Amino acid sequence: MSERSNIKDVSALAGVSIKTVSRVLNGHRYVSTDTKERVEKAMQELGFRPSVAARILAGTKSGQIALIYDNHSPYYMNQIQMGCWEACQQNGSRLLAQPVDVADPLVGEQVRGLVTETHVDGIVLSSPVTDCVPVLKALEGMDIPFVRISPGTNHAMTSSVFMDDAQAADDMTSYLIARGHRHIGFVKGHSNHMASEERLFGYRRALDRAGLPFEPALIAPGEFDFDSGVAAAQRFLKGKRRPTAIFASNDDMAAGVLSVAHDMGLGVPDDLSVVGFDDTMVARMVWPQLTTIRQPTRELAHAATQLLLEGAQATHRRLPHDLIERASVARINPDLLS
């Protein structure tokens, strides 16, 4: 019941040549329906499974792709993996998930090793590996297709998949404006990241469109971490002209803002609305009172993988985002609105 059967066994049982078996295996046309069925029955009976190793060695494609990542948040990575996985499933490909350390001086070599050892047909890069120069260089030097998910910098000649950060920030800002907010604090993200500027741009664009002034005092710097949110909130909330809402560029910073608000005895969202981007995917679990822009992480991963499997060259795909509204955020203390 457990002997490994090979293509020869199948061909013998079906009474055809091994090449014919190979043909039905690869879904080749020019196989009569009759023999095809016979071969398939034989494969079934023997529980035949083609050895990937042999296919790699003999053929040109391995049917395998790799996902390379470095610990982003577990929730985020889970979404990424699932998205890639689903796309692979649909395509009949295998996925090799490979964690790396982008700070390791040998990452480039490691990736090169992975590719030459496993013969993967392509690579999906997830943040922050998307912007790891040694990896990018290694890949480019090897002539292997790769796609980047939400890259932080724009390498024109590589394929990528991303969301429209400017539009998302615009949507969120408009959302707040529509609810009566006129003074909206904005906590900016790390300047290394392309998304930071985009999000700020969207915020400004929404203010503009609504005819509201852009007040530099309402912009705080940040680095996408909890402490940045704390610092920003302290600055905003201890001033006399307190914003009625704070828009943090990601969820970790939003959490920092929330904690300060809480310490100051401010009710959220009654005294202060706090909104953000759900970058690490934890926001909705931990702070249900938060209205967030959901990054379509899983969909991005899926699209990236599909792109890779389809072999499209230097394609950039922009995916839509979601604004996840919490009922609670709408309850704003009217006294605070100016």
Next chain:
Amino acid sequence: MSERSNIKDVSALAGVSIKTVSRVLNGHRYVSTDTKERVEKAMQELGFRPSVAARILAGTKSGQIALIYDNHSPYYMNQIQMGCWEACQQNGSRLLAQPVDVADPLVGEQVRGLVTETHVDGIVLSSPVTDCVPVLKALEGMDIPFVRISPGTNHAMTSSVFMDDAQAADDMTSYLIARGHRHIGFVKGHSNHMASEERLFGYRRALDRAGLPFEPALIAPGEFDFDSGVAAAQRFLKGKRRPTAIFASNDDMAAGVLSVAHDMGLGVPDDLSVVGFDDTMVARMVWPQLTTIRQPTRELAHAATQLLLEGAQATHRRLPHDLIERASVARINPDLLS
């Protein structure tokens, strides 16, 4: 710079036979230090990496193992993957992470396909695949070694790695007793899971040792989900002889308990201590006031993988747990202690 070089190129450059290169590749003894160095230098120069495919085809081991899982919580899975990954790194093996759907009637076939197609040398099973009969059967029928991480049922003849649930529950209960609690509600886990009985047993053992009576009224059934925690808390907290502490068998149920306590205006931990097991690894993020037993998930995965790679037969390894104490839990309202 990117041509794939093979063992022949190396042998030519080093001026030795193919076989000798193969020997140094596999760390074989009986190679003179001199030639070994020469070969290694040649490999370096050519950027040579052995093709796994060729090794699989020609040899008997693939140097690959698979981790099979079904969506547990992302945090949990992240720990599992990292643990397996680290062990593989140390061993120079590759890890194939394979999600499956245990409810799919074809899981068995899928796993069989994975094994025969990829030639993996062994399998690590993570909950709930540890108890998926079709998978277990497929594996046993294929004569491939596998190790189970925290299995729910005890298949005597398979290797497994787990924590001591009884001792952990005992520790937690003793911890509460030491802080003055005399009436401790216990929310039991799903009866399908071996850990449920173990944890209850540990709870009872601690009470016994402290000379406290076991009160059946203080035991509530549960199914490891939020709602079970809610139901149990309602029963406990609406009765007249309210427990001063509630010990939930996992964190989802602890969350349910917390939500009820909150709705009833009970301060945690001032009016009620709530403790639990950190099964899904989210507890510490979401409810910092919770004192929990941390499952050594990563360590379990590491140990399981090591076991597999070492080829130990039918070994069972028990790992120690941690009790993660929050300062807050110690502040108990003395009025509530009887």
Next chain:
DNA sequence: CTGTTAGCGCATTCAA
């Protein structure tokens, strides 16, 4: 539509 002949890159006999 189908079969024949070569290898893919390595480990594994055997021999030296």
Next chain:
DNA sequence: TTGAATGCGCTAACAG
């Protein structure tokens, strides 16, 4: 301590 031959299971030309 080393080398020469053989074949793993499959696909890729080429035939027919």
